[in-house]
Amino acid sequence: MYVGTVIAKDDTWLLWAIIILWATVSLVLEQHYRWASTISGAIIALVGAMALSNFKIIPTASPVYDTVWDYIVPLSIPLLLFNSNIIKIWKESRRLLVIFLIASVGTMIGTVVGFIVLQQWIPYLAKIGAMMTGSYIGGRVNFAALSAKLNTPEEMISATVVADNSVMALYFLLLIAIPALPIIKRHYHTDYATTDNEQEQQNYWQPKKIQLLDIALSITCAILLVAGSFKLSEVLQAWLPNNNLIWNIVVSFFGDPYLLLTTFTLLVVVIWGDFFERLAGASEIGTFFIYIFFVVIGIPASFVTIISTAPLLFIFVIIILIFNLGLSLVIGKWCNFKIEEILLASNATAGGPTTAAALAIGKRWTNLVGPILIIGTLGYVIGNYAGTLIYRLLLFLS
Structure with a gap:
């Protein structure tokens, strides 16, 4: 048994029970209590694990x-x-796609600026910057993938999650308030009707029907993709030369298991789009896995490390969001985008498609709910690529 702990490190079933139980409790609290949804289930999962x-x-x-x-x-x-499905994204939501990509570029610029300003005070900032780039273009799945790929210390991951979620809560409030600001009303326009279609909102949040076959197919497809991608990565890294800087970069991109996994998943979704569109439950299972991940990254974290590191990470995250929203507003105005499109695109990059859809529903922009969900999922596709690219750039700048 670990000295000083109640539960031993090899007490497998009990540890699994605690991890899964706390991930579930975090989800239940987030979905049933306003205070929990405000601070987010991710923070509850992480802080609870830290306490244990x-x-x-x-x-x-x-x-x-x-x-x-x-x-x-x-x-x-x-x-x-x-x-x-990137083909569907392009066909159905081109305007939102453009402003989404602009916000993504703002995230990358903000990450580089924040790194230059704060690199001497925050350890592992190149890795954190890559993780936040992936997260603020895609979402938690990209954050998890990049943190695993880069072997970022767990205590730094935990501190970053605390800073991220704390700032994001304030950022969502800002996005909600922006349309009512007089300066925004004067300089930006909208022609989206604000309807009171409560039934449409209720239907959007209704539970989906998920059959046993959906679960079986989702898990099977995911395992096949992971197995194939990781095995191909092993083969490529063994075959490709790795003796100079250029080839190091080539191997890091084309031989990286997480980027291969992202690429192959994207390809099969494009090829068999109808099949995956009908497949229910995959997103729900994946989201629960991410909550398990947040419990685990909280376990090794020290309260002392969090308190000493998080304040500077707050500043780093704020810098990223300033460039994200700022670039979106400036170029959005120049390109004659509507304020709803700009805010939802920024929200989708920073908080993911689900929170963007929630903002659209909350503001009664019901005709934008579907398009922003489609566009927001694109971030999951490009987030790992953007994070890897930024990591290489930050290493060059350090």
Whole structure:
């Protein structure tokens, strides 16, 4: 048994029970209580796990946690990408796509600026910058994938999650308030009707019908994609030369298992789009896996490290969001985009398609709910590529 902990590191079933139970509790609280949804289920999952480890209930290291990193995180990626058909995205939501890409560029610029300003004070900032780029273009699945890929220390991941979620809560409030500002009303326009279609909103949030076959097919497809991508990565890294800077970059992109997984998932969704569009439950399973991930990354974190590191990470995250929203507003105005399109695109990059859809529903922009969901899923596709590119750039700048 680990000295000083109630539960041993090899007490596998008990540790799994605690992890899954707390991930479930976090989801239940987030969906049933306003205070929990405000701080987010991710924070509840992470802080609760931190408390369990810091108060010596569970160990800070265990093969169980390694299993989550090695298997649960990779499986979550294809599950959350099965709804991302880039052909459908282009056909149905071109205007939102353009402003979404502009906001994504703002995220990347903000990450570079924040890195230049703060790199001497925040350790592992190149890795954190890559993770936040992926997260603020895609979502939590990209954050998880990049943190696993880059082997970022768990305590830094936890501190970043705390800073991210704390700032994001304020950012959502800002996005809600912006349309009512006089300066926005004067300089931006809208022709989207604000309807009171309560039934449409209720229908949007209704539970989906999921059959046993949906679950079986979702898990099977995800495992096949992960197995094929990781095996091909091993082969490519063994075959491709790795003896200079250029080839290092080539291998890091084309031989990276997470980028291969993203690419293959994207391809199969395009080829068999009708099949994956009918497949229910994959997104829900993938989201639950991500909550398990947030529990696990909170376990090794020290309260002392969080308190000492998070304030500077707050500043780093704020810089990223300033450039994201600022570039969106400036270019959006120049290109004659509507304020709703600009705000939803920025929201979709920073908070993911679900929170963007929630903003659209909350503001009664019901005719934009579907398009922003489609566009938001594109971030899951490009987030890992953008994060990897930014990581290489930040290493060059450091």
